[in-house]
Amino acid sequence: MAAERPASRSLAELAAFVGGELLGPADLAITGVGGLSDARPGQLSFYANVQYREAYSATQASAVLVGRGEPAAAGRALVRVDHPHLAFARVSQLFHPPRAHAAGVRPGAHVHPEAHVDPLATVMAGAVVEAGASVGPGTVLYPGAYLGEGAVVGAGCTLYPNVTVRERCTVGNRCILHSGCVVGADGFGFALDLSVPEHVKIPQVGTVRIEDDVEVGACTTIDRATTGETVIGRGTKIDNLVQVAHNVRVGPLSLLCAQVGIAGSAELGMGVVLGGQVGVAGHLRVGDLAKVGGQSGVAQPVEDGVVVSGSPAVPHGEWLRTSVLLRQLPELVREVRALKKKLAALQPKGE
Numbered sequence: 001m002a003a004e005r006p007a008s009r010s011l012a013e014l015a016a017f018v019g020g021e022l023l024g025p026a027d028l029a030i031t032g033v034g035g036l037s038d039a040r041p042g043q044l045s046f047y048a049n050v051q052y053r054e055a056y057s058a059t060q061a062s063a064v065l066v067g068r069g070e071p072a073a074a075g076r077a078l079v080r081v082d083h084p085h086l087a088f089a090r091v092s093q094l095f096h097p098p099r100a101h102a103a104g105v106r107p108g109a110h111v112h113p114e115a116h117v118d119p120l121a122t123v124m125a126g127a128v129v130e131a132g133a134s135v136g137p138g139t140v141l142y143p144g145a146y147l148g149e150g151a152v153v154g155a156g157c158t159l160y161p162n163v164t165v166r167e168r169c170t171v172g173n174r175c176i177l178h179s180g181c182v183v184g185a186d187g188f189g190f191a192l193d194l195s196v197p198e199h200v201k202i203p204q205v206g207t208v209r210i211e212d213d214v215e216v217g218a219c220t221t222i223d224r225a226t227t228g229e230t231v232i233g234r235g236t237k238i239d240n241l242v243q244v245a246h247n248v249r250v251g252p253l254s255l256l257c258a259q260v261g262i263a264g265s266a267e268l269g270m271g272v273v274l275g276g277q278v279g280v281a282g283h284l285r286v287g288d289l290a291k292v293g294g295q296s297g298v299a300q301p302v303e304d305g306v307v308v309s310g311s312p313a314v315p316h317g318e319w320l321r322t323s324v325l326l327r328q329l330p331e332l333v334r335e336v337r338a339l340k341k342k343l344a345a346l347q348p349k350g351e
Contacts, residue, residue, distance in 0.1 A: 187246025
């Protein structure tokens with residue numbers, strides 16, 4: 001059941017909601033939100049990057065959220081705010097509230113008699129809650145969601161279809177786990193016995209602890225610890241197709257983009273940003289507020305606040321200079337060869 005959406009809100013109401021300065025008719029009715037290029041009359045959009053200046057000039061949106069320094073535009077209603085993208089996110093939540101579901105365990109769900117499901121939770125047909133598992137109030141388990149023995153999911157969470165939370169793993173409050181993600185699969189731990197020979201599996205007896213307000217993308221895997229915990233810090237957002245290995249610790253408010261891979265026992269500080277396809281080697285630390293450019297390979301520790309790029313990752317400015325030189329390399333090689341020929345021609349014959 002979808003949550004009730006407001007039919008419209010006045011522009012003055014929305015401006016007050018985001019703490020903005022209104023330039024336009026206060027009673028202008030706004031019925032929804034849209035991007036600059038696809039917004040229709042009656043909708044609110046936002047402009048925060050000069051790259052989209054042309055789209056801003058041509059938009060059909062009835063009003064636009066802009067920065068504090070943006071000049072008034074003839075014939076267009078504006079709301080000046082400190083951060084247009086953030087303000088747009090807040091307004092969009094007003095027009096697209098979370099779906100509401102009737103509480104209760106639906107026919108076709110399997111809830112073990114020794115599990116605890118709060119009366120205000122929703123467990124849909126095909127979901128499984130094993131012995132000793134716990135589901136908090138307001139949490140929704142979609143069809144195919146699986147909670148192993150002793151798993152704990154807090155209040156106000158959403159587990160979309162085919163999410164797996166393995167035994168003894170913990171998910172905090174207000175978390176979103178998208179379809180196909182796996183929390184608590186075995187870490188990749190083996191010891192080589194050359195006398196057999198064989199790879200001997202090391203039992204992965206630890207757990208995963210996901211703190212509050214975390215979002216985990218589709219088909220992402222967060223492995224359980226060999227011993228102890230794999231930890232995802234409060235407010236962290238993880239994209240699709242990310243691999244977090246055993247005993248990794250991700251600090252609060254970090255962002256992990258698609259196809260990131262973090263090897264075992266690595267540690268990310270607070271507010272770390274890893275671009276798409278970044279690889280982080282095991283047993284090293286990426287410091288607080290560090291940023292790593294897409295497709296980079298982090299093979300050495302990264303200090304707090306540093307921006308790195310490349311493979312192996314180096315300070316971003318150094319990587320930019322190296323990239324320019326690499327493009328010049330063919331010409332440099334030709335010049336060196338030509339110089340060698342000239343030097344050879346200058347050498348007296350017979351030497």
